[in-house]
Amino acid sequence: MSGDWVLAKTASFEQEIKRSRFLCTLWPIQSLAEGQQIIRQQKQQHPQAAHVCSAMLLPAGATGQPQAFSDDGEPSGTAGKPMLAVLQGSGMVGLCATVVRYYGGIQLGTGGLVRAYSEAVRQALTLAEREFIPVRLHASLTLPYAVFEAMQRVWQHRWLIDQQEFEQQVHLTVRIAQSDQQEFEQQFMQTMIRLKEPQATLVWHHSSEQDS
The missing domain is CATH 3.30.70.240 (Alpha-Beta Plaits)
Incomplete structure (x- = not known):
């Protein structure tokens, strides 16, 4: 039977690296607009956060952009794109990943940021429940x-x-x-x-x- 693996419900993971907190949440979505609304809500719920980075991978057959990502002020290429790469390797579609960062005062460097954002999404995926949609x-x-x-x-x-x-x-x-x-x-x-x-x-x- 052909179909897609999707996220059954939201999943979250939090980690602390050099006093910075990274809160990752995975959300099931059906459209780019739905993902953008989630990102706006996360920014409203975390007004003191330094960054709310994101990546989206839309379901098969969705119109418009099939994927999107944002570094939200982090150095270019250190957050959204690595997050998207992890989503693409998950075998699922129709999901949005947000990572809220509370800055701890210690710079991580570009390599450290890539690892931090990637790992936050990767760990959240290990906690995620999957569902097959024909x-x-x-x-x-x-x-x-x-x-x-x-x-x-x-x-x-x-x-x-x-x-x-x-x-x-x-x-x-x-x-x-x-x-x-x-x-x-x-x-x-x-x-x-x-x-x-x-x-x-x-x-x-x-x-x-x-x-x-």
Whole structure:
């Protein structure tokens, strides 16, 4: 089964190096905007911190930049980029790493900073819980209420509903695991025939349509 490993929930690690405190938190994210909001919140929560450095690795299929990083005032290349390199080696996507630094008065040098920020992320990853998310296909459905109710009984824990409108018929945009596509189509057709509702429609969307 194809898919991605993602962060199941936030994970944190703290270390002290030459009186400087480094607080790393890993966050699951779905977009660059979500990661940027997390970074803003961290800066608000730690107003006395010297730096809030960050790195983001977006999930497969995300639009825009697939990755981003920031040194937040540390010497160029000593924080965000090394943090991103650790994330890229984790085997996961869809996560943001922030490292809040409280300066202890002793300079670490460029090499020391690279090691400190990299190690903070690396240790946080050892504490992280991972989750496998299968590749999901998008589909649009227009269903009479009887067909919707029958499909919902079978698929309510297996499909993800992105949009739904209840009018004369039910209009849905859902995501289905790629491995479930054939079973879903068969169930849909059998339900239409059994309930004698030929008005029901199912349209699959390809990746190019999803990303447009």
